[in-house]
Each structure stands twice: as structure tokens, then as C-alpha cells.
Amino acid sequence: MSRIGVFVCWCGSNIAGTVDVEKVRDEASKIPGVVSAVDYKYMCSDPGQNSLRNVIKEKNLTGVVLAACSPHMHENTFRKAAIKEGLNPYFVEIANIREQVSWVHDDKERATSKAVDLMTMMVEKVKRDRSIDDVKVPLHKKTLVIGGGISGIQAALDIANGGVEVLLVEKEPSIGGRMIQLDETFPTLDCSSCIMTPKMVEVNQHPNIKLYTYSEVTDVSGYIGNFKIKIKKKARSVVEKDCTGCGNCWNVCPMHKNVKSEFNVNLSERTAIYVPFPQAVPLIPALDRAVCLHFKKGGKCVKCYEACGPKCIDFNLQDEIVEETVGAIVAATGYDLIENSLYGEYGYGKYKDVVSGLQFERLLSASGPTEGLVKRPSDGATPKTIVFIQCVGSRDPEKGVPYCSKVCCMYTAKHAKLFAHKVHGSQSYVFYIDIRATSKGYEEFVRGTMEQDGAIYLRGRVSRIYEDEGKLIIKGADTLSGNQVEIAADMVVLATGVIPKKGSDKVAQMLGISYDKYGFYTESHPKLRPTESSTAGIFLAGMAQGPRDIPESVVSGSAAASKILGLFSKDEYEVEGTIASVNEATCVACFYCRRVCAYNAISGKDIKDRSGKLIKVVANVNPGLCVGCGACVNACFSKTIDVKGFMDDQIYAEIRSLSV
Amino acid sequence: MANIDEKLQKIARDLLESKEVSLIIGYTGGSHPQRMRPVFITKPEDVGRLSFNRHSVQDLAVFLKKQEVKKFGRIGIVVKGCDEKALNVLMQEYQVSRENIKIIGVECNGVIRQDLADKGETDLSENTVYDKCLMCGEHTPILHDYLIECADPQISMSGDIKPFAKIEELDSMSSEEKDVFWEKEFDKCIKCYACRQACPLCYCSRCIVEKNVPQWIDTNFGKIGNAQWNLIRAYHLAGRCIGCGECERACPVNIPLMLINGKMARSIHDLFGYKSGLDVDAKPVFGVFSESDFNDFIK
Ligand SMILES: Cc1cc2nc3c(=O)[nH]c(=O)nc-3n(C[C@H](O)[C@H](O)[C@H](O)COP(=O)(O)OP(=O)(O)OC[C@H]3O[C@@H](n4cnc5c(N)ncnc54)[C@H](O)[C@@H]3O)c2cc1C
Ligand code: SF4
Ligand code: SF4
Ligand code: SF4
Numbered sequence A: 001m002s003r004i005g006v007f008v009c010w011c012g013s014n015i016a017g018t019v020d021v022e023k024v025r026d027e028a029s030k031i032p033g034v035v036s037a038v039d040y041k042y043m044c045s046d047p048g049q050n051s052l053r054n055v056i057k058e059k060n061l062t063g064v065v066l067a068a069c070s071p072h073m074h075e076n077t078f079r080k081a082a083i084k085e086g087l088n089p090y091f092v093e094i095a096n097i098r099e100q101v102s103w104v105h106d107d108k109e110r111a112t113s114k115a116v117d118l119m120t121m122m123v124e125k126v127k128r129d130r131s132i133d134d135v136k137v138p139l140h141k142k143t144l145v146i147g148g149g150i151s152g153i154q155a156a157l158d159i160a161n162g163g164v165e166v167l168l169v170e171k172e173p174s175i176g177g178r179m180i181q182l183d184e185t186f187p188t189l190d191c192s193s194c195i196m197t198p199k200m201v202e203v204n205q206h207p208n209i210k211l212y213t214y215s216e217v218t219d220v221s222g223y224i225g226n227f228k229i230k231i232k233k234k235a236r237s238v239v240e241k242d243c244t245g246c247g248n249c250w251n252v253c254p255m256h257k258n259v260k261s262e263f264n265v266n267l268s269e270r271t272a273i274y275v276p277f278p279q280a281v282p283l284i285p286a287l288d289r290a291v292c293l294h295f296k297k298g299g300k301c302v303k304c305y306e307a308c309g310p311k312c313i314d315f316n317l318q319d320e321i322v323e324e325t326v327g328a329i330v331a332a333t334g335y336d337l338i339e340n341s342l343y344g345e346y347g348y349g350k351y352k353d354v355v356s357g358l359q360f361e362r363l364l365s366a367s368g369p370t371e372g373l374v375k376r377p378s379d380g381a382t383p384k385t386i387v388f389i390q391c392v393g394s395r396d397p398e399k400g401v402p403y404c405s406k407v408c409c410m411y412t413a414k415h416a417k418l419f420a421h422k423v424h425g426s427q428s429y430v431f432y433i434d435i436r437a438t439s440k441g442y443e444e445f446v447r448g449t450m451e452q453d454g455a456i457y458l459r460g461r462v463s464r465i466y467e468d469e470g471k472l473i474i475k476g477a478d479t480l481s482g483n484q485v486e487i488a489a490d491m492v493v494l495a496t497g498v499i500p501k502k503g504s505d506k507v508a509q510m511l512g513i514s515y516d517k518y519g520f521y522t523e524s525h526p527k528l529r530p531t532e533s534s535t536a537g538i539f540l541a542g543m544a545q546g547p548r549d550i551p552e553s554v555v556s557g558s559a560a561a562s563k564i565l566g567l568f569s570k571d572e573y574e575v576e577g578t579i580a581s582v583n584e585a586t587c588v589a590c591f592y593c594r595r596v597c598a599y600n601a602i603s604g605k606d607i608k609d610r611s612g613k614l615i616k617v618v619a620n621v622n623p624g625l626c627v628g629c630g631a632c633v634n635a636c637f638s639k640t641i642d643v644k645g646f647m648d649d650q651i652y653a654e655i656r657s658l659s660v
Numbered sequence B: 001m002a003n004i005d006e007k008l009q010k011i012a013r014d015l016l017e018s019k020e021v022s023l024i025i026g027y028t029g030g031s032h033p034q035r036m037r038p039v040f041i042t043k044p045e046d047v048g049r050l051s052f053n054r055h056s057v058q059d060l061a062v063f064l065k066k067q068e069v070k071k072f073g074r075i076g077i078v079v080k081g082c083d084e085k086a087l088n089v090l091m092q093e094y095q096v097s098r099e100n101i102k103i104i105g106v107e108c109n110g111v112i113r114q115d116l117a118d119k120g121e122t123d124l125s126e127n128t129v130y131d132k133c134l135m136c137g138e139h140t141p142i143l144h145d146y147l148i149e150c151a152d153p154q155i156s157m158s159g160d161i162k163p164f165a166k167i168e169e170l171d172s173m174s175s176e177e178k179d180v181f182w183e184k185e186f187d188k189c190i191k192c193y194a195c196r197q198a199c200p201l202c203y204c205s206r207c208i209v210e211k212n213v214p215q216w217i218d219t220n221f222g223k224i225g226n227a228q229w230n231l232i233r234a235y236h237l238a239g240r241c242i243g244c245g246e247c248e249r250a251c252p253v254n255i256p257l258m259l260i261n262g263k264m265a266r267s268i269h270d271l272f273g274y275k276s277g278l279d280v281d282a283k284p285v286f287g288v289f290s291e292s293d294f295n296d297f298i299k
């Protein structure tokens, strides 16, 4: 026989103001099986919880219903209290009479009657509750980090320093990501490579980090604690262990024209065998077979091979697949810039001296094509006047993206500042829509650009840019003064917005995590679980989640790391036991359930007799993957699959309790 | 006719003799000349019983769900175009595997309604065949390992007859009128479940009507239980029913089940652009999870 206790919470006046809690209590006491019904001011308070525990003990309760706030708030609190009295936590049910009743209704009488209904439903449900054990999944304590930008590097270092092995996979020949392309960084103007290279070197030397550059993850299966992954090491044509990074090979490579340097954003050329930049980590070149003469001309050119002392160039190296098992994954694939060509009116691609923000970083950088002297691409002359245009592509639902790219206001202020520092007597103009400078020190930084460095900020859009007698003529509006403006400049820098890295949607599909319509990975909860993906065991970091600057990327990398170290602090991962379960006797293996499961939690299981002969196949739920969403339950015609704690008979009883 | 039977028998004999299959499901003459009935042949010497004609109304795919039949492993089956669609759905739903089945397809230009045939009808015309035959788009089975040509001419359509005209008539009724119509029809139901037994796609080992904790469907006769059964049966066939009409033919009290099935099929096509049984590789319409679903309730 059920012995149910009902506890009606006032939540101060939050509930009691709109719901007649005494009436709810009295109605509860009339339901068969209810042996105790009480009301209390704050059930979640210590005395409230103690009274709950006392009643469980004294009345020897088999189930508990709390008519209180949302289970999101205190289900856990009450479950814990029940456990202390030896009651399985799944015998605790919550009737939400706050968010679903008192907060949304005014009429006390009708609200009370709804509260009684909800409470009654839960009493009927709890009568049919079964004890549920949480599922324990063993953890393979190794982590995969995808992407070697600052966010991935930070995650990898923190995890490795916590004593956990890390596999860091970067698709380019060197780690570093976008940050290593930057010159000095806002808001403190420390030089990017000075603060980045020590971290890159640390990654390379860390005993707990295994670095895979020029590599990609090609397959992921499994679930939290136990992901099986495949890493494709692209044929580098260089035997990594023998290479000393001396540079003889790339210095003799005849292909030093025509191949644009990705690192310098097309502002210079690179060779076919190359390191993207001098501080590359690892300092091992990769041979780009798409442009190498050896591969294009049937093996004729072997200059690099001849120049190489240790003879580590091997034209026959093949792609290699490495298989690993990891318990957690960080997706930190970073970003790209929006296609500037969408904005024909700005003349990008037509006029050499119209460049993107990232190109301007390279023009400022001491390791860049101009060795840090600001020179314009067309003729190498030092520009005296530069026009900066913000929000190119960002906040433009028509042609670009509707969101704000977040870093452009700041890097434009930085660009104007650095330009003023490097070219004395120069002048910059900045066209903007709004200035968004909200982090610590940011507003002051932008003010400084305007006030100390003399940048002229014009609020408005540029309508057209054209060339006239060696100058770029910028026509635009200054909406604050209401004037049309025309500026003759030597260069134009477009603050191009950011988009997710090309191919990140494919990565998401491979990982089975969700992403928004732009391709940014979505968080499990935007506020409360900002570092978790929609799939357990897969975490997110950096720009791959959405626009953010370096400090935020670092924070998110560390956040992912701390989540993973927390996860790995135990040997097993506990999953709520409220997952799908299959009645093997009635399953007919139609696998509609498998088709609709978004978490790939269902597979087929062979049922054999003692002699090993196959009797039938049935659906089988992987507890590591199932989240208990219940999609499968709806798909199953024979009502064979059910989610524990939400069984068919319970739902049915809840509904029936209403109609009588 | 004899020609068809000879071809059928030869195929069957070859299959059985070569042990490619251990059972052939086909048709043979029934209780009177205008009736055919299913036959199960396991020995090459029995293939002479196999026959096919315009009275071969049954969808033999229904037998594939039977344990007694499954036991045979590799099976040959005689199917018309409409029946073959049932095989396709069974394959989509993992109930039948293509390797274990030899499809002996027969082209068909229509079968004579059994109620008329029992009264002696032998003429194949727009007035004597089932509505499904008038709308048939698969006179030739989509998948087949063998194909036997049709002996009957194509039916000529005068344009006066509109198949399933009742569906449109019902569509134009008010909800109340529809209620009255269906209540009257369902009221006749005796819960014999012949519709389910006759359906090639009702293969659950425990039908939802047999689930008793909780009892979702009231098994007594009564307004609610009858409506529950008939609607849930239809709903479980939505997007799956291939329109063979066996349920309606089996119903002892003549409930026009094909009106429901037909209406469902139309709605599924209008809403999802899906027709069942045409493509073994298609995802069943109610078995799709898509990130880009236009509904945003499950993301
Ligand atoms: C012009 C410009 C100037 C900026 N200036 C500043 C500044 O001054 N201060 C500041 O705080 N922020 C600045 N930012 C922002 C800063 O660049 C980013 O916040 C930061 O680089 C984000 O780091 P990340 O690791 O998330 O991404 P990324 O740096 O993009 O790194 C991602 C890495 O993942 C790799 N990758 C991608 N896909 C795969 C895959 N499938 N497999 C393996 N590897 C993969 C990429 O190759 C890359 O190495 C600036 C941005 C721009 C555009
Ligand atoms: S949908 Fe139901 S019957 Fe079909 S395989 Fe899944 S659990 Fe089994
Ligand atoms: S409850 Fe959801 S996650 Fe679990 S098996 Fe069913 S559909 Fe998949
Ligand atoms: S519901 Fe009727 S018409 Fe549809 S497949 Fe089943 S028996 Fe054939």
C-alpha cells in the first residue's frame, strides 16, 4: 500500500498569496493513500526540509509530493532530503504550483483548483513510481581538444596541468590560430606573439599533451567517458621526428611566387614547403602537394630533399589514421571573416589599398610582410590618412549577419591608435554605427584613441569608395551633424565581421552537437551551462561559440578545462536514471525509435538462446547517450519503449486523476 | 492465363529445386472459379497448384509477419504492384530483408471486387474493380526478381467514375456531420481485429489494444472504445498504409476503412510530400528527426 506524504509550500506569499494552501492540503488528505498532508511557509528552508524528513521517518512514507516551486529549483534539494531517510530519490515528485499557478493566475479560487489538480496528478504519479538507480558510466580519462587557437590552447594547458592527458588536434601546420596573426592586442597593447608563443611552446613541451598538427578529426562515435575517435594526420611529406626546423628546404624551394600566404592573409607569398610563420609550433614544415613542383611535374623537382641535412623529406608519405579513445572533447574551432566581396561598394578586391582588419594586423606586425612598417599594399608608400569602416557585414541582416561581431569596435580603435603611434602626423577617420566597448578598460581605450590619438569618429555609413588620382575617395554620411562627407584617403580598413570557421558545421555534425543557423555551436544552456554543448562530455570554447575577444576565449577555454577536470575527478560519471528502457518481450525491432533519437542512443541488440542461436533483435538504449527526452516513446507503436520515471501507466494515471 | 500460370510454376520450381527458397507464397484456385486463395508451396512437385488471375485480390505480404512463415527463412512471394509496396515498407521497417526474399512480381491491371465476383462477375472494367485499382500507379511492381506480364488489358476509364469520391464528400462536411457519419460506422465495429490481422503492416507482437497497464484502448463495445480503436489503428498506419485495402475487405461489418486510410494518405502527401511504399531507402515519414524541422519544440 502506498503511504504518501503531501507537503504544500507557501513560498512566503509567493504561492500562499494566490493559492489557498490550506485547501490544497485538505484536498490532499482526502486522496486514498495519502497518510500525511501538511502546509509550511518555506519547505526549502532547513526546518522545512527537516519536517519533510521527520514525516518520512515517522509515517514510514513510500512517496512524497511537494506542491511547491518548479522542480528546476528544488527537486534536488528534496531528493537529497529523501535519500537521507532511505527513500529512493525518484519517489519524490513536485507539483509546480508557483511558476505554473500562483505566478501566472490572479483568480484565487480557480488558481487553487488548478493547484489541487496538479497536486492530485502527482499523487497518482508517485503511487506508481518505481525505484530508479542512477546510471554509472566509466570514464576514459583523456581529452580531445579540436582547434589550436588561444581557446583550445588554454583548455589543453589547464587540463594537462590538472594531470589529464590531452590530444590537441589542429588542422594547420602550426598551432596559434588567429591570435598569432594579430599585432598588439587591446586593451593593454601587449604584443600578441610575445604572450602567445610561450603558451604554444608550453603546449609542445608538455608531457601530458600530444600535439597533432596538420591533422583533422574524421570520426567520432560513442558517448561521454568513452568516445572513439579517428584522427587523420595529413601527409606532411616531412618525417617529423628527424626534422630540425633549419629552414634549408623552404629557403631553396623555387615556388616562392604565386602561392599566397594564408598567415599573411594574401599580403605575401609563401613557398610550397613552408612553415606558416617563423615562430611556428612545431617548427616543422609541411609540403603543400597542391602547389609543389615535385607533385605537379612528375617528380622532377627534389631541391628541398637535396637541401635537407637529415634527409627527412619523404615525398611518398601517406595520410595516416590514428585511433584513440577519450572521455571528453573540447570543440574550439574558432572563426573566419565574412566575405568582403559581399560589399562591392567598398571596393575590396578591386582596390589594393582596401584591406580587411586582419590584413591590417599583418601590416602592423613586426613579423608581417612589411616588418611592422605601415605601408600600403599598392605601392608600398606610407599612408597618411586611413579610413576605418566598422560593422562590415555585422549587424546587417540583408547582406551579412544580424549579430554584432563584438571585437571590431575594439580592434578598430586599436588600429587607429597603433597607426597614430607608428605614423606621426597621420589622421584616421572611423565610420561607426555604435561603439560597443563594455569590458574592463575598454571604454577608456576607445576614448584614448579619440582624445589622445586624434582619431575622428563619424557616426554613419559609407555609401561608396572609388579611386581618383591615387587617392581613395570615401563618400559617406555623418548622421550626427547631418552632413554628407567625402574623405580622400590613402587606405581603407574594413572591420569585417566574424563567422564560424568554415567546416565547423561538419565538425558539429560529426560530434553530434547542435549549432545555430550561422554555424556557431550552441550551449546546453546559454546562461547556466555556457561551456557545455548539447551532448554530454562535449564542451565548447572560444569564438566557435560566438563572437568574443581573447580574454573571453581564454576564460571559456579554462571553463571547459575545469568542467572536464571536475568530470574526471571521479572514476565514473553518474547519469540520471530517468532514461529510456525497452520492453524486450514486445519490441518488434522496427527501429522507429532509433530513427527519431537525436542522441544516437539506440542500437540493435541480438537476443540469443542458450545455444547461441539468434531468436530476435530488439532495440537497446545506451545509458551514456540517452538523455530521457522521450522522442522514442512517441515513435513506438507498440508502446514498448518508456522513459523511467515517466512510464506510460504513470502518465495515464495522471490524466485519469483529472477526469474524475 | 495458362501462360501466366506456367511461367509462375516454372519460376517457383526453379527456386525450390535450387533451394534458393524453401517456401513459395502464391495464389491457387478457391471455393469457386471467381475466388482465389493463398497457397504455401514447399515442394517442387506441388508448384502446379500456383495460379494467378484477376481474382487474386489478397495481399500475400501479410503472411510474412507470421512466425510460422518466418521460420522458412528464404521465401519466394507472388505480388501485384500494390502488394509489393507492402514489402517495401516492411523492408524500410526492418521486418523483411531483401536478401531473404525472392519477389515474383506480376503485372496487374486490376482485380475484380470480391463481393461482385462472388455473384459471378468476371468482367474487368471500371465498374468491377476496387477503387485502388482505378488510381493505381504501380501496375508493375517496383521491386521484383521476376516479372510476369499482364494478361489483362488496361481498363478504360469513362471519366464518370471518381475513385474514393466519398473522401471529398466527407471533406466538405462539417465536423459535426463527420462525427455523425463515423460514429454510425464505428458503432458497427465488433472489435474482431480482422482489420489488423489482414494488414501486412500491422505486425506488432503486442498490439497497443492489448496493452493493459495502462489500458489505452477501451476493449468493450462502446462509443469511446470503438472510436479509440479505429482511430488509433488508422493513426498507426498513417504514412505507412500502402492502400491494399485488405483491412476493409476483411471487416465483417463493412466499415469503410479505406476512406480513413485514403484520407490519411492524402494528408501525409499534402503535408510532407511523402507516399508510402515507393522507396525502400526513404525514411518513413514519422521516423525522421531533423535539426532543421520547422517545428521548434524539440531542439
Ligand atoms: C582583426 C582582428 C583583431 C583582433 N584583435 C584582438 C585584440 O586586440 N584583442 C582581443 O582580445 N581579441 C582580438 N581579436 C579577437 C581574437 O582574434 C579572438 O578572440 C581569438 O583569436 C579567438 O580564439 P579561438 O581560439 O576561439 O579561435 P581561433 O583563433 O580561430 O582558433 C581556432 C583554431 O582551430 C583550428 N581549427 C578550426 N577548425 C578545425 C578543425 N576542424 N580541426 C582542427 N583544427 C581546427 C583553426 O585552424 C585555428 O587554429 C581580434 C580579431 C580580429 C578579427
Ligand atoms: S519503436 Fe518500439 S517496437 Fe520499434 S524497435 Fe523501438 S522499441 Fe522496439
Ligand atoms: S529518450 Fe530520447 S535520448 Fe533516450 S533513447 Fe529515447 S529518443 Fe533517444
Ligand atoms: S491499413 Fe488496410 S489498406 Fe493499409 S496497408 Fe493495412 S490492410 Fe492495407
Ligand code: SF4
Binding pocket: B188, B189, B190, B191, B192, B193, B194, B195, B196, B230, B247, B250, B251, B252, B253, B254, B255
Ligand atoms: S475488422 Fe472491422 S469490425 Fe473488426 S475490428 Fe476492424 S473495424 Fe472493427
